[in-house]
Amino acid sequence: RGGAPSSRGSGAGDAHNPREFIGAMDRCPPLDLFTDRDQHDSQEFLRMLLDNLNDELNTVVRPPPYKEEKDDFEEAEWDKAERLWATYKARTDSVMVDVFAGQLRSSVECHACGVASTSYDPFWDLSLPLKLSRAGGGANAGAGGGGG
Structure with a gap:
């Protein structure tokens, strides 16, 4: 269908013309990179959109x-996670961070000496594999699960 949105609201059968949305992207660098009408990765678009919204809504003036963070092996993991999150929020704080951002904990252990190192990094999106469904769901159920 296309054309103007229905006055009934946005029910399942309503179609919306993306012309206004695309026009807004034309005026919003770097999202204007997506207005060439070429195929783009939706994850890349979402990330750039979230970045731009966060930049506009960031309350940190x-x-x-x-400053380089030194690893304190005596610091409790929970305390380290909270300290690093507070450091991140001191630089970027918006409703976008509150809704979409998180903190990823990853650990690496040296097999030679047994020393473990844990890092905490902010993230805005995670690429997760989708389990391929064998029963039902059609031919494309779960396809393309690894991407990024």
């Missing part, structure tokens, strides 16, 4: 200067 003067972020503190960057």
